[in-house]
Amino acid sequence: MANITVVGSYVVDLMSRTPHIPSAGETVLGGPFRMGPGGKGGNQAVAAARLGSNVTMLTKVGKDIFGDEAIKNFENEGIETTHISRHPEEVTGTALIAVDDSSENMIVVAPGACGKITKSDVEKAKADFEKADVVLLQLETSMEAVEATVEQAQQLGKTIILNPAPYQEVTAELLSKVTYITPNETEATLLTGVEVNDEASAREAAAILQEKGVQTVIITLGKKGCFIHDGTDEGRFVQAFQVEAVDTTGAGDAFNGAFATFIADGFPLDEAVIRANAVGALSVTKIGTAPAMPYKEDLEQFLSAHK
Template sequence: MNTVAIIGSINFDIILGIDRLPTAGETMPMNSLSSAGGGKGANQAIAAARSGAKTAFIGKVGADDYGKRMLSILEENDIDITKISVKKNGQTGQAYILLQESGQNSVIINGGTNLEITTSDVIQAQEKIKEADFLIAQFEIPIDRIVESFKMAHENQVVTILNPAPAKKLTADLLKITDLIIPNEVESQMLTGIKITDEKTAMESAKILQKKGVKNVIITMGSLGAYYMTEKNEGLISALKVDAVDTTAAGDTFIGALSSQLNKDFSNIKEAIEYATNASSITVQTVGAIPSIPTRQEICDGIK
């Protein structure tokens, strides 16, 4: 069983079901309104935990109803929440998800307390980081906190995984302490300037990321699959064909599920990606982030 620590975002999701995105100046009705737990960090943590990883979370919520509900959701999924701090007058992060009839989504984020994670929060979580096989971070929290936690991880031989979402400029300090980077095709294009259309363009993009300092790369490409490049090998894992109703948390499910299976030396990266791909294919068939994330049993049944 892998031990996974995640430093990241906790959001409460408000999901607006619509036919399509409105044009400028247009007023249009919703088809549905629902809510669910979410946030890239929380999604990835639950995906790891449901796949059997011993999982701890480092983050911050407000002492509001959303914060209380999110702490309960994480705890119900066997995630160690002892290093999630609660800010008395803080506002827990929120995400407003515009879910189109096609299953595609657009997301508007209110960062809230996710943006208030401090150096002190990282220091207080150092034992959880030291105990982990993998430390995962995303860009919905301050980059300085990611750098601090990744340095701590490297000092203790913990493998670091960076999900550069939403895409931001990558600093040299962060790149040199990132062991594995996992962007999607849009984020990869923003980071490298190469539009991902097939395996060849994914390879070109991955090579640029390696030149920037990250030795191991996985680019998730939706229906095109997932392309990986390590120091030793590379390849494309095809996506499974399913009827997608909501792509929310598909990438987060992939990352969390992957971390539960991956060896620290990446020796089984192909098999871990195949497992994570199957997990994502299950996620997109259900509306909502956390409610859609499958268990290990569901994933293994899908593989069979």
């Protein structure tokens, strides 16, 4: 069974449906409204846990009712909560989400407490890093936490997966320590200066990231699929599974949590990506982020139906 340590964000998702994404200054009547657990780190942890991984979550929440719910939700998912701390002043993070009739979304994240994760918080979790097969992180926390996580994981010889979302500037030195990087088109564009919108541009961007030292680049292109570049050839494209999307929020998190699981379980790279694509596809068929993450049984049924 895979052991995964996730260092990242937890926020409360406050989501409403809307006929269309509002433009500047516009008020739109929407509904229904839903509230639930979220945050890129939290979502990815839940995705991995539901696929059978042993997951340890490192994050920070407030001393408020949302923080209480966060710990309860993680415990209900079977996720280790020893390294979820409570900030004495900051509130638990929130994400304001609008999802339109075509299932596209717009998100504003207020990180709150999870933006205050420190190097010391990461160092206190060294024992769990030592047990991990994979360390998974994003950029929805402080850069101090990101850098400390990568440094500690590298020193311990761990596989490191960086999902560079939401985009923040990262140094070439940090990238050189990363085993896998998983940007989407927008993040890949910002990281490399290449406008990524198809296989050719994804190949160009991936080559730049490899020049910066990343071992393997996986650029996710939504319903188009993924582009993989691991240095063994010029890269290759993996098609996505076609499903009827209801809510695309959290699809990237589903992919990353699943990819971490399958890499830790020893699947070959391409097979891990195919299976992670399937998990991402399943997640968009339900409303929400963490609550929409599929279970292992759901995945096996889906793969059997799509042979």
